[in-house]
Amino acid sequence: MPAAFPSVLIGSGRPLTLRGAGHSCGGQTVTGDELLVTYAPDTAANQVRDLGDGLIEVPAGMDWYGLERYLNRRGRAFPVLTDYLHMSVGGTLSVGGFGTNSVRYGMQVDHVERIQLIDGMGASRWCSRTDHPELFRFALGGLGTVGLIERAVLRTVPYQRYTHVHRTRHASLTELVEHTERIAQRDDVDIYCASLRGGMLSSTTGWGGISAQRCSNENCSIVPDLPFAEHTGRAAATPSDKVRLWTDYVVPAAQFAPMLAAAEALLHRAPLNRVLTMLYILIVRRPAAATPFAFAPVGTDPVSIGLGLYTSVERDPAAIAATRHMFRDLLERCCELGGHPYLYGVNDLDDSLAERLYGTDLDQLAQLRSSHRLEHVNAHLPLVKATVRTRD
Ligand SMILES: Cc1cc2nc3c(=O)[nH]c(=O)nc-3n(C[C@H](O)[C@H](O)[C@H](O)COP(=O)(O)OP(=O)(O)OC[C@H]3O[C@@H](n4cnc5c(N)ncnc54)[C@H](O)[C@@H]3O)c2cc1C
Structure with missing residues (x-):
């Protein structure tokens, strides 16, 4: 249940775990202590404030679904959306947030003007690139380690109802890598993702608006309201006999081939051949002069590529340990390649x-x-x- 007075709870000094919608996958919001829950999508909509100039002030407990609907009705949109929208604004800003539009717009946290942050004494302050810049740099992507994000002021972009979408099948991972690397070098693409799912390799490339001249291929379509239509098939719910172990690694674009090769080497071996539900690829192009957030998954490189491995594992300690062990090896490789883990996922980070x-x-x-x-x-x-x- 959402906490009514978060500043009082935090200021009490009792051990607390902050939680939005609780969709992170590595026990980040699992605790025997008290939980401070912000997620309140139904009531949050009344507290949104349009500040003009494309700026919108949003309570952290709002969900992206409600926010995007609200914005679209007013001719605006948030530049980067995740593929599942029933997660809290505060929770995704606390991990970073990227999606198919990241090829154009980077991370969600790159579009935050300021945040209202509550510290451990219950005191609240606005933080931005210029006011308390270190708190700003550590809070966004920082898993709630420097306080509770109570509200955020976000920069929006004009709403474009239609997206021109081009879908491509790929014969091999090598072909998919080359294709992804080519797209990463272009700066005229608005949407990109690729996946390996059910044995099928495919990618989706898109451009905002209706531009008929690109539509020369039978695999093209014009899709209205893509963020509400497009789902990778990642389900929020997991069968009760399974656990969801998901992880994503983000490496500089030039290091994507070796990162994917490390994952490919495991694809046909236990445990990955039994538990993998999807491999997912996104390109992330950071805006010029982006803030170097301390713990966000994307570093300072202008273009990075994210590789997600999503598994569904039996509730058996040995099976879980084997999957985590494999993830740990991939995390080592990611680190060697100059990349970072996405901290919403399963990452066994030792000191x-x-x-x-x-x-x-x-x-x-x-x-x-x-x-x-x-x-x-x-x-x-x-x-x-x-x-x-x-x-x-
Ligand atoms: C089905 C599904 C699809 C997903 N798709 C994407 C995707 O496309 N792109 C992507 O980037 N991610 C994706 N994710 C990951 C998702 O962004 C993270 O799990 C995110 O944390 C979810 O938000 P939440 O509200 O559930 O956060 P929670 O899991 O509740 O919290 C995440 C972390 O933030 C902290 N926290 C939560 N709220 C606050 C706050 N208000 N202030 C400070 N700290 C806080 C928590 O303590 C925790 O450490 C997906 C996850 C799922 C389950």
Whole structure:
């Protein structure tokens, strides 16, 4: 149930775990302590404020579905949407957020003007690139480690109802890699994703608006309201005898081929051959002068490529351990290639790996948590434990 007075709860100093819709996959919002839940899509819509100039102020507990419908009715849209929209604004901003439009617009957090953040004493402050810039840099993509995002001011773009979508089948992973690399080098594409699902390799490329001249192929279509129509097939619910173990790695575009090769080497071997439901690929082009968020999955490279592995594993400790072990090897490879894990997923981050990935940002996280009295908030996260163990 959503917390009525989040600042009072946080300010009480009792151990707390922050939660939006609870869709992260690595136990981030699972706790024996108290949960502070912000997700309240039904009531949040009344609290949206249009600030003019394309800026919109949104409560963190709103879902993207409601927000996008609200915006579209007013001729606006949010530039980057996830493939499943019933997740909280605060929860996805706390992990990064990317989707098919990331090839054009980067991450969701790249379109945040400012956030209202509640610290460990219950005090609230607005943070942006210029006001409390370090809190801004650590909160977005930061898993709630530097406080609760209560509201966010987002930059929107004009709404285009139609998208021209071009779907391509690929004969091999090698062909898919080459195709993805070619698209990553172009800057005229608005939508891109690719997947391996049910043995089929395919990609989707799209352009906003109705541009007939591109429609020379039978696999083209004009799709209205693509964010509401297009689903990768990733289900939010999991059968009760299975657990959802999902992970995504994001590497600089030039390192995508070796990253995919590492995954390909495991595709026909246990446990991946039994548990993989989908392999998913997105291109992420960051805007110029993007903020170097401390823990977001996409680094400072102008163009990166994300590789997601989504598995559905029997509730059997050995099967779960085998899958996590394989993920751990892939995470090592991602790290060697200069990439980052997407922290909403399953990532067994030990202290040394956290150190390699985040370096001095871990020191700064420790300082921010201490100076804003946040020791009792989200203390169970491996990222936080790494700061405690390696800095004490
Ligand atoms: C079906 C499905 C499809 C998905 N598709 C995509 C996709 O296309 N692209 C993509 O980028 N991701 C995708 N994801 C991952 C998703 O973005 C993350 O799981 C995200 O965290 C979900 O938001 P949530 O509200 O459920 O967050 P939660 O899981 O509740 O929280 C995530 C983290 O943020 C913290 N947190 C939550 N709310 C706040 C807040 N208000 N202030 C500070 N910290 C907070 C929590 O403590 C936790 O550490 C998908 C997940 C699912 C289940």
